[in-house]
Amino acid sequence: MFDLGADISRIVLIAFIFSAIEQITQWRPQQRLRPLWRQDLLYLALNGFLIQVLTIGGLSIFVLATNPLVPPTGKAAIQALPLWIATPAxxxxxxxxxxxxxxxxxxxxxxxxxxxxxxxxxxxxxxxxHRVHPVDQSLTKTLSLGPVLALGFSDAALAIAGAIYGWHSVLLHSNTRIDFGPLARVIASPRFHHWHHANQPEAYDKNFAGQISAWDLLFGTQYLPKTARPKVLGVDDPPPAGYGRQLLYPFASTARARRSAKNAEPENVSTPAQISANVAACAQVNASP
Ligand SMILES: [Zn+2]
Structure with missing residues (x-):
């Protein structure tokens, strides 16, 4: 299941190929050793294991829970689909x-x-x-791959689809000018996904698809001006830098939010007098003809 040698070879191959692509078709001028590159290297090296463990757990629960909902004959029919249909499906x-x-x-x-x-x-x-929280990535993968697994797609179709997703995802985040022209409305291109990362109001909550941008077209969330590219990426209130700090950040901010909600509680607590007044008011409403 975990093959360290294969993982390292894949990382080296990705680094080699995409560094070359970014060199040849660069979108924004950028220092080779840009800020936070060490942090992102830690994500690349350490995050994969955590994501795999959490995703396997999530998928096991999903498939066990949904297994009774899928009739065995339907599963067998999907399993028997030829690869050229099963993979795109x-x-x-x-x-x-x-x-x-x-x-x-x-x-x-x-x-x-x-x-x-x-x-x-x-x-x-x-x-x-590769900078992505393991909880984010594993839950997204569970909800994305769970239905496909539960429906019975063959291992070969899943392996090919998974490999295409992996390479496509790295391409979308690359610092490249590569675009797919009008096809980008249907298949996600780097420019399509760069807009998803734009810190510009016109692009907030747009371009959610990971591969098939036609989903955004269908659900009305596509933002893809003809040729323009985003000017500013990121968020107004970024989390603190550092792999460990960012792993803990969502939990720490949840605890903070709980604490401030607790501090705010007294304002929301009704006094016994208020409660009986409300009950009386409700009784009156219910008693109204
Ligand atoms: Zn997003």
């Missing part, structure tokens, strides 16, 4: 789950604390794209 379906999970991480203040780590990227490149 798995990608499209998994990305619908990704879209929903990603939108949830933006909409929920609690989940945003985890996702904000990823949105703190101000210098976009293939390495910075």
């Amino acid at each position: 798995a990608i499209i379906l998994a990305d619908l789950g990704f879209y929903g999970a990603h939108r949830l991480f933006h909409a929920s203040p609690l989940l945003w604390r985890f996702h904000k780590i990823h949105h703190s990227i101000e210098d976009m490149d293939w390495l910075a794209g």
